[in-house]
Amino acid sequence: MPEVEFPIGPQHPALKEPVSFRVLVDGERIVRLDLDISYNHRGVEKGAEGREFTKALYLIERICGICSHAHAMNFAKGIEALMGVEAPPRAQYIRTLVGELERLHSHLLWLGVLAHEIGYNTMFMYTWRDRETVMDLLEEISGNRVNYGMNRLGGVRRDISDALRARATEGLRGLAARALFYNQVIREEQTLLVRTRGVGRLPKDRAIALGAVGPTARGSGVDFDVRRDDPYAAYGEIPLRVMTSEAADVFGRVEVRVREIEESVQIAIHLLETLPPGEIAAKAPRTAPSGEYVSRYEAPRGELVHYIRTNGTDKADRVSVRTPTLANWLSVVEAIQGRVIADIPVVVAAIDPCLSCTSRTTFVEAGTGDRSAMEWDDLVAYGIRYYRDREGSP
Amino acid sequence: MAEGTAGVRMGSKDVAPELLREISERFGDALEDLRQTAPRRLVARARADRVKDVLRTLRDDFACRHLSAVSGVDSGSSLEVVYHLAARGGTVLSIRSALPREAPHIPTITGIFPAANLYEREVHDLLGITFEGHPDPRPLLLYEGWPEGEYPLRKDWKPTGKEGGHAGG
Numbered sequence: 001m002p003e004v005e006f007p008i009g010p011q012h013p014a015l016k017e018p019v020s021f022r023v024l025v026d027g028e029r030i031v032r033l034d035l036d037i038s039y040n041h042r043g044v045e046k047g048a049e050g051r052e053f054t055k056a057l058y059l060i061e062r063i064c065g066i067c068s069h070a071h072a073m074n075f076a077k078g079i080e081a082l083m084g085v086e087a088p089p090r091a092q093y094i095r096t097l098v099g100e101l102e103r104l105h106s107h108l109l110w111l112g113v114l115a116h117e118i119g120y121n122t123m124f125m126y127t128w129r130d131r132e133t134v135m136d137l138l139e140e141i142s143g144n145r146v147n148y149g150m151n152r153l154g155g156v157r158r159d160i161s162d163a164l165r166a167r168a169t170e171g172l173r174g175l176a177a178r179a180l181f182y183n184q185v186i187r188e189e190q191t192l193l194v195r196t197r198g199v200g201r202l203p204k205d206r207a208i209a210l211g212a213v214g215p216t217a218r219g220s221g222v223d224f225d226v227r228r229d230d231p232y233a234a235y236g237e238i239p240l241r242v243m244t245s246e247a248a249d250v251f252g253r254v255e256v257r258v259r260e261i262e263e264s265v266q267i268a269i270h271l272l273e274t275l276p277p278g279e280i281a282a283k284a285p286r287t288a289p290s291g292e293y294v295s296r297y298e299a300p301r302g303e304l305v306h307y308i309r310t311n312g313t314d315k316a317d318r319v320s321v322r323t324p325t326l327a328n329w330l331s332v333v334e335a336i337q338g339r340v341i342a343d344i345p346v347v348v349a350a351i352d353p354c355l356s357c358t359s360r361t362t363f364v365e366a367g368t369g370d371r372s373a374m375e376w377d378d379l380v381a382y383g384i385r386y387y388r389d390r391e392g393s394p
Numbered sequence: 395m396a397e398g399t400a401g402v403r404m405g406s407k408d409v410a411p412e413l414l415r416e417i418s419e420r421f422g423d424a425l426e427d428l429r430q431t432a433p434r435r436l437v438a439r440a441r442a443d444r445v446k447d448v449l450r451t452l453r454d455d456f457a458c459r460h461l462s463a464v465s466g467v468d469s470g471s472s473l474e475v476v477y478h479l480a481a482r483g484g485t486v487l488s489i490r491s492a493l494p495r496e497a498p499h500i501p502t503i504t505g506i507f508p509a510a511n512l513y514e515r516e517v518h519d520l521l522g523i524t525f526e527g528h529p530d531p532r533p534l535l536l537y538e539g540w541p542e543g544e545y546p547l548r549k550d551w552k553p554t555g556k557e558g559g560h561a562g563g
Binding site: 293307 | 397408431432435437459460461462463465466467468476478480482484485486489507508509510511513514516520533535536537538546549
């Protein structure tokens with residue numbers, strides 16, 4: 001059978017990480033996957049060079065709509081390190097708390113998306129309902145559901161009252177029970193096991209060589225988490241268990257994230273219970289001396305890197321951003337090889353690139369150039385049908 | 395059921411000073427200006443023709459198996475490539491190599507760190523640095539109609555023509 005190439009995407013440019021895949025297939029088998037991420041370059045790094053630190057902070061926060069706090073906090077702590085300023089303990093705890101709530105909302109959102117991709121919409125409804133608990137807390141704490149704007153240079157913008165602490169702890173205790181429930185469901189639910197076990201294999205040594213980060217790496221047994229290994233803010237003072245899985249497939253990535261939901265709930269409760277008293281911001285100077293700093297952060301999708309150079313003024317000379325998703329693309333390319341078309345949605349979703357929106361898929365017949373279009377939704381439906389026919393209805 | 399490790403590790407001591415000593419003894423003048431800039435942060439400079447050997451040795455003998463990022467920087471007099479390696483104890487070792495503006499070439503490190511594949515393509519797109527021997531040197535980040543030879547992160551680059559109308563907002 002001749003090899004056929006078909007592109008998937010790019011999807012809607014309003015969503016982050018628009019990407020186009022060109023998939024070379026031999027029948028059902030995927031020979032090679034190639035990616036094109038050129039659809040939404042916004043020039044944020046260039047924009048950050050021309051703006052004072054205080055303005056660049058707000059620009060950097062908008063790199064990502066899901067992990068906006070990760071970017072803002074990573075940039076703030078990087079500039080603070082260069083200025084020689086340290087945020088007070090209470091600010092460090094509040095930053096860490098918002099970071100863990102952000103991880104919770106991101107992981108719950110992701111679990112729902114993955115469930116949807118495999119036709120398990122009950123799970124999708126459950127997780128997105130639970131996510132609202134987290135979103136409400138984030139809104140109460142920061143005033144916003146996205147782009148929280150909690151950071152300022154030297155600390156945070158808003159304090160947490162004792163009444164809010166009590167409400168947040170109560171909400172989190174409810175989530176703790178839900179997290180245990182999810183941990184049980186993923187081990188027992190056949191719909192999920194059939195679609196994730198043995199799918200998208202990524203051996204540990206390959207995950208390391210390809211530079212995978214976050215749950216993608218930890219799902220292949222790579223014991224690396226910036227929060228523990230290069231601690232910042234309150235990490236290093238609080239208990240933290242790094243979750244890994246030896247499964248090295250899509251199931252491993254699911255398992256790691258679900259256990260991280262459990263762990264993040266516990267961390268958030270601990271932070272609320274031990275929140276130190278005191279100021280929420282230190283005074284930061286306007287300028288930073290010449291220097292360079294690699295600021296790292298464990299974002300929901302993995303290690304986030306900001307390489308910052310300053311030159312003695314109130315603007316950065318260079319802000320180089322390496323997002324976790326860029327680090328994880330090569331793993332998708334490798335993990336999908338040799339799998340079938342029906343596995344594309346789940347293997348792509350497993351690194352959590354938020355590729356769940358409407359996306360055009362075009363099949364190109366090699367040699368003739370004939371094209372046929374396919375929506376991302378159709379591809380998802382095709383995947384579900386493929387496995388239903390193969391496995392039979394329960 | 396495959397379960398991973400779940401060790402609790404509190405803040406640990408900074409191993410960067412001892413790492414600095416070991417690396418300095420091993421490399422001699424192949425690594426210039428090796429110094430610590432912050433807790434768990436080391437920087438050094440290497441000549442472009444020595445970068446590959448330096449990185450291979452760091453990977454094999456110093457357990458720097460994770461390439462965190464590759465950054466490109468326009469420092470005015472030259473263009474620089476900075477390789478950020480994750481070393482033990484949460485240390486980040488940043489090795490920079492300065493390249494002449496008129497001919498910014500450096501050998502690819504994809505043979506040592508496959509993870510560098512997309513990072514090097516990004517640096518090429520934004521700063522016009524050529525990575526010799528890169529297995530797949532196609533444009534990565536800028537849209538398909540982006541003019542060749544325009545490198546937006548160079549300090550002397552100014553938006554022109556149609557693109558200029560949208561820039562600087």
